[in-house]
Amino acid sequence: MAKGEIVMGALAPHPPHLVYAENPSQNEPVSEGGWEELRWGYERLRKSLADKEFDVIIIHTPHWQTYVGTHFLGVPHFKNLSVDPIFPNLFRYNYDLTVDVELSRSIHDHAAKTGLHVQMMENPDFRIDYGTITSCHLVRPDWDLPIVCISSNRSRNYFSVEVMQANMVKLGQATREAIEASGKRALLLSSNSLSHRHFTEEPEVPEDMSQEHITNHHQYLWDMKMIELMCSGKTREMIDIMPDFTEQTVAETDAGSLTWLMSALDFPEYQGEIHAYGTVIGTGNAIIGWDPASA
Amino acid sequence: MNAAVAGKEASLGEAVADEPTAANSVTLGILVPGLPHPLLCPEKNEGWQRVRDGFATAREQIAASGADLLVVYSTMWPSILGHQFQANPTPEWTHVDDDFHYLGSIPYKFRIDAKFAELAVTKAKARGLHARTVAYHGFPIDTGTVVALKLLNPDNELPATIVSSNIYANRTETTVLGKALRDAVEEQGRTVAAVVVSTLSNRLVTEPMEPADDHIHSLKDDEWNRKFLEYLEKGRLEDLSQLSRQFHDEARVPKVVAFKPFWWWAAFMGQANLYSGTVHAYEPIWGTGSAVVSLEPAGESTGDLEYDEDDPEFYSGDREVLDLHDAPSMGSLPGGNED
Ligand SMILES: [Fe+2]
Numbered sequence: 047m048a049k050g051e052i053v054m055g056a057l058a059p060h061p062p063h064l065v066y067a068e069n070p071s072q073n074e075p076v077s078e079g080g081w082e083e084l085r086w087g088y089e090r091l092r093k094s095l096a097d098k099e100f101d102v103i104i105i106h107t108p109h110w111q112t113y114v115g116t117h118f119l120g121v122p123h124f125k126n127l128s129v130d131p132i133f134p135n136l137f138r139y140n141y142d143l144t145v146d147v148e149l150s151r152s153i154h155d156h157a158a159k160t161g162l163h164v165q166m167m168e169n170p171d172f173r174i175d176y177g178t179i180t181s182c183h184l185v186r187p188d189w190d191l192p193i194v195c196i197s198s199n200r201s202r203n204y205f206s207v208e209v210m211q212a213n214m215v216k217l218g219q220a221t222r223e224a225i226e227a228s229g230k231r232a233l234l235l236s237s238n239s240l241s242h243r244h245f246t247e248e249p250e251v252p253e254d255m256s257q258e259h260i261t262n263h264h265q266y267l268w269d270m271k272m273i274e275l276m277c278s279g280k281t282r283e284m285i286d287i288m289p290d291f292t293e294q295t296v297a298e299t300d301a302g303s304l305t306w307l308m309s310a311l312d313f314p315e316y317q318g319e320i321h322a323y324g325t326v327i328g329t330g331n332a333i334i335g336w337d338p339a340s341a
Numbered sequence: 342m343n344a345a346v347a348g349k350e351a352s353l354g355e356a357v358a359d360e361p362t363a364a365n366s367v368t369l370g371i372l373v374p375g376l377p378h379p380l381l382c383p384e385k386n387e388g389w390q391r392v393r394d395g396f397a398t399a400r401e402q403i404a405a406s407g408a409d410l411l412v413v414y415s416t417m418w419p420s421i422l423g424h425q426f427q428a429n430p431t432p433e434w435t436h437v438d439d440d441f442h443y444l445g446s447i448p449y450k451f452r453i454d455a456k457f458a459e460l461a462v463t464k465a466k467a468r469g470l471h472a473r474t475v476a477y478h479g480f481p482i483d484t485g486t487v488v489a490l491k492l493l494n495p496d497n498e499l500p501a502t503i504v505s506s507n508i509y510a511n512r513t514e515t516t517v518l519g520k521a522l523r524d525a526v527e528e529q530g531r532t533v534a535a536v537v538v539s540t541l542s543n544r545l546v547t548e549p550m551e552p553a554d555d556h557i558h559s560l561k562d563d564e565w566n567r568k569f570l571e572y573l574e575k576g577r578l579e580d581l582s583q584l585s586r587q588f589h590d591e592a593r594v595p596k597v598v599a600f601k602p603f604w605w606w607a608a609f610m611g612q613a614n615l616y617s618g619t620v621h622a623y624e625p626i627w628g629t630g631s632a633v634v635s636l637e638p639a640g641e642s643t644g645d646l647e648y649d650e651d652d653p654e655f656y657s658g659d660r661e662v663l664d665l666h667d668a669p670s671m672g673s674l675p676g677g678n679e680d
Binding site (some may be wrong): 110111112113114115117127128129131132133134135138161165167168169171172173197200201203204244246247248 | 418419420421422423435437439440442444445446465471475477478479480481483507544545546547548549594595596627
């Protein structure tokens with residue numbers, strides 16, 4: 047069996063607004079568009095994946111929050127309705143997806159060997175979180191590939207960003223080892239925004255783009271700093287300043303997704319390709335791809 | 342008080358109470374934890390069973406209280422766009438907890454008072470809050486609310502209203518929310534049981550554990566919980582409201598900006614210490630301090646009130662540090678704009 051590989055890793059944020067704006071048949075609410083810069087960014091990411099062949103999408107999601115260890119989907123098929131608890135007016139999505147349970151279990155086992163607390167999620171009634179659905183939909187709207195979905199362990203809440211990162215570095219290594227052992231080709235997604243202070247009110251027309259901007263300049267400057275490091279191959283430095291960034295901008299990097307991705311990619315020194323930066327209800331969102339072939 | 346604030350307060354009319362009192366319209370307060378173990382597997386741990394029994398006692402108290410509505414404030418339902426009120430008259434789903442999915446699925450069908458939810462939104466807006474109803478099939482009602490309603494109101498004897506907990510809200514916003522709900526209760530002439538879904542100390546055991554080994558995560562958490570329960574037994578609700586920040590610092594993992602439920606509870610029930618409290622259960626559930634407690638209005642106060650915090654009637658939105666001159670007592674900054 048050939049050694050498995052990561053064909054690309056991507057920062058793929060999940061504001062449900064972007065799915066709402068696309069008006070796919072699976073989503074019940076109807077929009078007039080909006081957030082084009084980010085949606086066009088996802089289009090560019092999809093184009094950059096067009097000549098890649100891969101078997102599975104592995105996603106680390108901030109909206110499946112677990113406190114007792116890191117959990118992995120362990121049921122082969124899920125079909126249900128996902129309603130966003132914060133923006134139910136925008137996101138009520140009928141999903142139908144498959145899970146690569148074999149790879150999921152293998153990452154689980156590799157992670158367990160590193161000392162992480164891990165658990166398979168085997169309840170068929172479990173509802174998939176809207177972050178996973180949004181990022182996967184925007185990257186691969188056909189849903190023709192199985193996914194592996196990894197929960198966000200909230201060690202950041204219990205300890206610190208540093209402890210969270212130490213765990214995510216282990217989880218990233220375990221993910222890479224399991225992929226290599228599987229012989230499969232995988233796309234990895236870190237499903238998170240950067241700065242994450244929302245507005246607490248929504249415009250009457252949510253897609254009214256005259257109302258959309260970053261919550262404050264401070265967040266914008268931090269976002270640009272992080273993007274600059276990611277796009278210039280200084281990902282270790284980016285991880286080093288992650289605790290400050292996360293504290294200062296209440297960033298969604300607290301979930302560990304981006305640290306996990308950087309570790310799985312072995313901290314790329316090659317450039318990440320930025321496809322877009324834009325704000326959604328005040329939060330900062332970047333779409334960035336890392337192609338190991340460009341290393 | 343500046344003119345703008347005075348005008349807003351005047352527009353609230355009779356909704357603004359002159360003096361803190363225990364509101365007769367809220368005849369009972371119930372605190373319950375939101376973890377699924379007492380519902381799904383009480384037999385696995387004697388303490389979980391005692392919490393389950395505590396729910397049963399609280400259910401009897403609700404029946405005896407004459408309440409015609411349950412108002413549930415759940416710390417496990419976070420919101421960002423102000424506060425949300427459940428307004429689907431018959432939400433129905435099969436719920437699975439994110440962490441404790443292996444304990445099983447929880448099918449539910451609830452009876453929601455949508456009209457009350459709509460009035461509560463109107464009252465919240467009248468007090469400057471951002472609020473809206475949510476009425477969508479499949480809306481994810483949180484584990485804590487599901488557990489509370491399944492155990493306190495299993496046959497949907499009473500209609501319920503559920504209100505979210507805003508992650509960014511602090512004391513002012515949460516206190517005003519409680520008052521807004523009281524406005525709605527009074528306008529409809531309802532008799533209400535106020536249900537708070539919250540653990541005391543919230544630090545879970547973060548490792549796999551046999552149910553028999555459950556324990557409060559630390560002695561310090563346990564001591565703070567017991568101090569809180571002592572106050573609760575004495576009915577000192579407003580005192581606890583004013584101790585919330587301290588409790589947040591001492592016994593809570595900071596997942597949100599502040600420990601809010603007692604601000605809401607006190608504001609909704611009447612900002613007083615005029616209650617008699619009963620602790621029906623206090624046990625660890627996966628490391629957290631999980632208590633079932635009831636508060637009933639009492640004739641006399643058991644503790645002197647010590648008000649050292651603002652008593653806001655109206656929410657004027659987020660303020661930056663330099664917006665202090667907008668606060669009623671601060672006056673204008675030299676050269677500041679008065680708009
Ligand atoms: Fe998110």
